Amino acid sequence: MASKKISMAVIKRLPRYHRYLNYLLELGIKRVSSKELSGRMGITASQIRQDLNCFGGFGQQGYGYNVESLYNEIGNILGINKTFYCIIIGAGNMGQALSNYENFVKRGFKVIGIFDVNPEVIGKKLKNFEVMNLDLLEEFILHNPVDIAMLCVPYRETATVADRVARLGVKGLWNFSPMDLKIPYDVIVENVHLSDSLMVLGYKLNDKFERE
Amino acid sequence: MASKKISMAVIKRLPRYHRYLNYLLELGIKRVSSKELSGRMGITASQIRQDLNCFGGFGQQGYGYNVESLYNEIGNILGINKTFYCIIIGAGNMGQALSNYENFVKRGFKVIGIFDVNPEVIGKKLKNFEVMNLDLLEEFILHNPVDIAMLCVPYRETATVADRVARLGVKGLWNFSPMDLKIPYDVIVENVHLSDSLMVLGYKLNDKFERE
Structure with missing residues (x-):
């Protein structure tokens, strides 16, 4: 094959x-x-x-x-006949949206945990999970297989969080923060920059319809 | 320029x-x-x-x-010195996440309304808005400038909703449903396929680390 x-x-x-x-x-x-x-x-x-x-x-x-x-x-x-185990770091809107995106499950991406640092969010019950304290990350990864970390944390914290999960042996990072990630570990990063896509749409609109 | x-x-x-x-x-x-x-x-x-x-x-x-x-x-x-007025159709997780994404505002994309068909969601107070009944779409667009519709509706309803907003004169569609949109109107579509990006990450993980 x-x-x-x-x-x-x-x-x-x-x-x-x-x-x-x-x-x-x-x-x-x-x-x-x-x-x-x-x-x-x-x-x-x-x-x-x-x-x-x-x-x-x-x-x-x-x-x-x-x-x-x-x-x-x-x-x-x-590789969608395989299961990739995923965690989400950052339980803001985007993190919560990703946590019950049914399309991912169908394609073999199974979210098994979601973490945050905000005391107001920790313990909150989402559809499938309760938001965990980020302090528990090391212990969680020690006891669970984690292939991919989905990073939905603020811009300024992304590099630190990425470094932390990479050190714990997570091999895939799916990064939603606006900065491209570069990591000195043997890790694969896919960046999703929603604003970039929106700006391209804005450009095309201007270009085609020449708005005043 | x-x-x-x-x-x-x-x-x-x-x-x-x-x-x-x-x-x-x-x-x-x-x-x-x-x-x-x-x-x-x-x-x-x-x-x-x-x-x-x-x-x-x-x-x-x-x-x-x-x-x-x-x-x-x-x-x-x-064109980010201009303002693009945006509406969101579909107030599920992704729609709600987009409705208060601060990065968009900084780049000139201002969300001015969010719509849904689900009675349990209509009227719900989000950070900046109350979710409106999709029945009010025509009236809303008649009285407000709308440049872009962000489509966060289920797969099977996307084509119908896209058609409806395009007929109302909305020129830009930002589509989050898993199917690429093609519309017989003079409309610009940007498709965001999150699952595609995730599947590419999965492929790279398999390819690099040859998981069993």
Whole structure:
């Protein structure tokens, strides 16, 4: 499985293919051509064929792709048949939103704890958890498998918190603070900068509609 | 200002430059070289020079960039000296999180209303607002300037809601549902797919640490 090295550009498109194929599966559609996928996804058919060729030729001339096997194979490559255990640091609005995002569970990301430093929030009952005191972090990680820490803490505390979880052996950081994280450990960081996306939208609006 | 057409690839990096320059300003740093920026941002110095050259040569040999003027100019290009009025549709966790995200206000995105269809949520007092009945959407948009609708509604309702706000003349959609939106109107859509980012993180973890 996936013995060939797949480029990161392709990897970044795979979750999107996965979503579309899931949608087709739910509609009961059994096969799909690169042209049909292209129409739905706004990616050229040749790009799609090239992407999907990276991990074995599922497509057959005149038949297209088998939706279910392509869906499963992309899921395998993305590792969603595995479970990633996640904790959330920071139980503000964003942390609470992430703590019961059902889509994550479906994709194998299971949140097992949420932490904060604010006495007014610690002990608060969320849908699935009670917010824990961040002082308990070391003990929690010692007794539970934690693959990913989702960081929803204020900007100025992000680096310190990231350092602390990385030292405890957490290998994946999903960072929602506005600053890109760089860590001197063997850790993988994905930054989510919501404001950046919003600013690009603002730029496009200005550019297209030339508001006064 | 910015008479030359700037490529979307550069535009997408501008919010990041803007964040870093803001950080330098807060530290009281007055000038910065492309090399220093490169070290902080993880973009090559030559890429930085190329990007910043797109909108006029601010850099001076042996001096570098004036942090404040570069910050202001990038802000101008991104249009953050303007105010974009935003509404949120869907007052679940994510909608509530977005409704008091202070970073947005700083960047000129002002949320002026939040809507839902759930009787248990309508009327709920959030930090800045009371959740309104979605039935009032038409009236609200008639009497208030709305540039952007932030869509935090369930997957299956996204297309209908997007269509409805687009018909009412809202020109920008910021979509948090897992499906990419395509709309037959003259509307700009930015999709935010949190699960996609998380799945890429999962892939990288598998790839690097080869978990069993």
